[in-house]
Amino acid sequence: MKIGIVGCGGRMGRMLSAGVLATEGLELAGGSERPGSEAIGKDVAVLAGGEPSGLLVTDDAAAVFAAADLVIDFTLPDATAKHVEMAAEHGTAMIIGTTGLPADLQPAIDALARKVPVVQAANMSVGINLLLGLVEQVAKTLGDDFDIEIIEMHHRHKVDAPSGTALALGQAAADGRGVDLDAVSQRVRDGHTGERKRGDIGFATLRGGDVAGDHTVLFAGDAERIELSHKAGSRAIFVRGALRAALWIDGKAPGLYSMRDVLGLS
Numbered sequence: 001m002k003i004g005i006v007g008c009g010g011r012m013g014r015m016l017s018a019g020v021l022a023t024e025g026l027e028l029a030g031g032s033e034r035p036g037s038e039a040i041g042k043d044v045a046v047l048a049g050g051e052p053s054g055l056l057v058t059d060d061a062a063a064v065f066a067a068a069d070l071v072i073d074f075t076l077p078d079a080t081a082k083h084v085e086m087a088a089e090h091g092t093a094m095i096i097g098t099t100g101l102p103a104d105l106q107p108a109i110d111a112l113a114r115k116v117p118v119v120q121a122a123n124m125s126v127g128i129n130l131l132l133g134l135v136e137q138v139a140k141t142l143g144d145d146f147d148i149e150i151i152e153m154h155h156r157h158k159v160d161a162p163s164g165t166a167l168a169l170g171q172a173a174a175d176g177r178g179v180d181l182d183a184v185s186q187r188v189r190d191g192h193t194g195e196r197k198r199g200d201i202g203f204a205t206l207r208g209g210d211v212a213g214d215h216t217v218l219f220a221g222d223a224e225r226i227e228l229s230h231k232a233g234s235r236a237i238f239v240r241g242a243l244r245a246a247l248w249i250d251g252k253a254p255g256l257y258s259m260r261d262v263l264g265l266s
């Protein structure tokens with residue numbers, strides 16, 4: 001499998017290039033960065049901390065899509081929107097890890113997934129994907145006598161909130177209760193908010209330091225609380241998941257797959 005990495009100069013992008021270079025069965029096909037990035041023209045492998053590969057970072061993402069069987073995208077929503085179009089044009093499979101994607105991008109991703117296999121997940125770690133199943137099950141068992149609050153913390157550079165993972169956990173809780181998340185989610189509280197509405201699913205966002213990603217789903221009842229938590233020690237867990245998805249996707253039929261599909265948890 002020839003793998004292209006868009007956003008190969010980013011925190012995830014560099015680790016993904018290093019991971020592809022170190023994984024048997026995967027071959028690095030190239031990497032792109034945003035026009036004007038200081039990574040342009042540098043060797044993709046050197047940027048990732050390795051020996052020169054002869055592949056230079058380009059701002060021509062379409063060339064990366066043309067050269068690759070599969071492109072891994074951990075960038076920004078605007079960039080991912082363009083990359084989805086390129087993937088459709090070139091018939092390139094995709095792994096999409098970018099979070100904070102607008103809802104109106106989903107039809108284009110769904111259309112791409114009718115042509116090629118696509119894995120899309122806000123969190124590629126094994127632990128979080130296990131947690132999604134547990135949250136759904138606990139929410140279903142407890143019902144709305146227990147108030148659900150989702151608390152997340154990430155490093156100071158994160159640009160979207162709540163995290164894609166927090167929203168996925170909220171979706172799992174809503175699925176467990178059989179409700180529409182949009183109708184019950186409380187994403188911000190400020191000032192005189194009035195009492196908590198029964199059935200709401202609340203979110204709280206913390207930002208600071210170099211935290212790779214902490215998530216807690218809190219079920220608060222009368223005189224007891226249940227907390228389900230996951231703490232990411234490093235981004236390596238997301239990279240491992242993305243590489244596992246890259247190996248898994250080979251030969252799959254077109255379709256939109258989740259990490260729970262990749263890990264056999266669905």
Ligand code: NAD
Nearest residue numbers: 007009010011012033034074075079097099122123124238
């Ligand atoms: P980052 O800012 O370090 O990296 C993003 C990179 O994308 C940057 O180098 C930027 O220059 C590049 N980029 C922007 N526009 C581009 C374009 N048009 N073409 C090519 N490259 C472009 O951020 P990060 O910490 O690596 O995270 C990236 C995304 O991945 C975020 O949305 C983050 O939330 C998400 N993420 C997802 C998971 C997961 O498991 N799904 C895990 C970690 C991070």
